[in-house]
Amino acid sequence: MSGGKHSKPRRSRPGGGGGGGPRPVAGDGGRLPGPLLRRRAERHPTLVPELPFEGRAGAAVGTAGCSFAELDRRARAIAARLGTLLSPGSRVLLVYPEGPDLAGAFFGCLYAGMAAVPLVLTTPGAVHAVPRAVQRCAPDLVLTGTDGWHALDVDRNRTRVVEADGVRVGGEPVWRLATQWRPVGVLRGAPAYHCYHDDGPAGGRLEAAMCHGDLAEVMTELAQAIRLGTDEENVGWIAAVHGLEEAVWRILLPVRVTG
Template sequence: MCARCVPQAVSGPSRSGGGPAPSVYRLPGPALRRRAVRHPEGRPYEPYDCDFAGLDRRARAVAARLGRLLPPGSRVLLAYQPGADLAGAFYGCLYAGMAAVPLVGGGPDGAGTVAEAVERCRPAAVLTGADAWTALAVDRSRTQVVEADGSRVGGDPVDRLAQEWRPVGVLRTAPGYERYVADGLGGGRMEPALRHGDLADAVGELAVAAGRGTTEDSLGWIASVHGLEDAVWRMLLLAPGGVGSA
C-alpha cells in the first residue's frame, strides 16, 4: 500500500489509560466485520474507493470461493498490486481461516518472481486480479488460479458470493500470514508463519503507537519487528483505529 494508507489520526486504547493489552485485541477478521457493521461507510484506506462495507463484502466473497475449493489452513498466494483488491483478498483468506502469502507488485522480476514464489511456497491456490489472470506464470495443472477483484471472484459476482459466505471458527493459534521474501537466494525464502493472534497483537500495538502520534517510519519499524511487511501492516491498521478499535 502507498504511504497515504496510514491513518493520520488514529485513536486506540492506551495501556497507561487502562485499555486492554495487545493480547486481548480482536482478531483482524472479526474486527473488520465489526467495523463494517458499525461504520459501513467509513473508509479503511484513504486513497482507495472502498468503504468498510465494501471491503467486508469483497472479503466474504473471496472466503466463500476459497471455502468451496480448499480446507481451512490452506496456503494462498496473493499476486496483486497494492490496492483494495489486495486488501479484499488478504481479509478473505483470514475470513476463510487460511494463510495468506502476499506477493505485492510481483517482486523485482515480475512474472518470474511469481513463478519462483509458487515453486517455493507451494500454495494450494493463487489469487490475482482479473487483468493479470491470463498472463500469470503459473502451471495451472498443479496450482489453482482464481481471479478476484471488486466485481467477481472466480467468475461469480461478488455480491452473490458474499451472501453465501458462512463464518468458520478461526483460532488465535491458526496460521494467518506467511511472508515470502524474493531475495534471490535460491529463488526466495519463506519466513515463519504468523498466527491470527500474532497479527492481532502486532496491530494492537501499532494502533496504540499511531494514536500517540508515532511517525510512519516508526510504525513501519514496529511492524517489521513483529514480522509484518509494509503492505500487510498498512492493510491491517484500519483507519481510524486499527483492528483493536470498535
C-alpha cells in the first residue's frame, strides 16, 4: 500500500512538516507543485509530463499518461468542488489506484489548499483498507473513483464521500467545474500531504504533514539527481528518505522535470 518499495524513515529537516516553513533552497525559485502545474498547463498544454526512465512495465506514462492541460483541468474541477464543501487546510483521503484520477485528485487538493492523504489501491476494488484509513486519518472528506462500483465502508453521516474522475466530480461535469475554480492563496508552510501507512488488521499510521514548501524542496533535489544521471531506484530511495511514497513522487516529479 503506501510507502512503496523504497520506504525509509523520513529525514528530519529544519522547518519541515509545516512547523515554521521549510528552509530556503537555492534554485527552488518558489516552484510550489500547484502553481508549477498551472504554469506548465498554460505554456505547454499538449505536453505529457514524463520521467526519463525506461522499462517500468505496465505503468502509465509519466504522471498519469495525460497532458498538462488535462491534468490541470481535472485538478481545477476537483478544487472547485472541494472549495464548496470544505475550508482550506482540511484533510482529504484519496482512495484510488495509480493513474490520472489519483494525480488529478492530488493536484486538486493542492489547488484547493487542502492536505491530501493518498490511500493507493492495488486494484480499483481493493477497498478493504478504507475503514481503517478513515478511522486513523479522520479525513474531512473522501475522494474516490470506485464508490460507484465498490461501495466504500464509510459512515456517510460522519464522513462525506465524493466520487471524482476525469468526467464528473460529485455528479457535475469536469469541464464546467474547471471553469468555476478560483485560485486560493497557498502558503509554503501550509500542510499539503500526509503519508499514510496501512498496517493491515493492526491498524495504520499517519505521518506528520509535509507542507507545500517541503514538496518543492524534495522535487528540486530529485530533479537535480536526475540531471546527474541517478537511476530510477535511487531516485525513489531519495524520495522515501524524505517521506514521499512512490505514488506521490511519480505524480509530482514529472511535472517538475518536463517542460
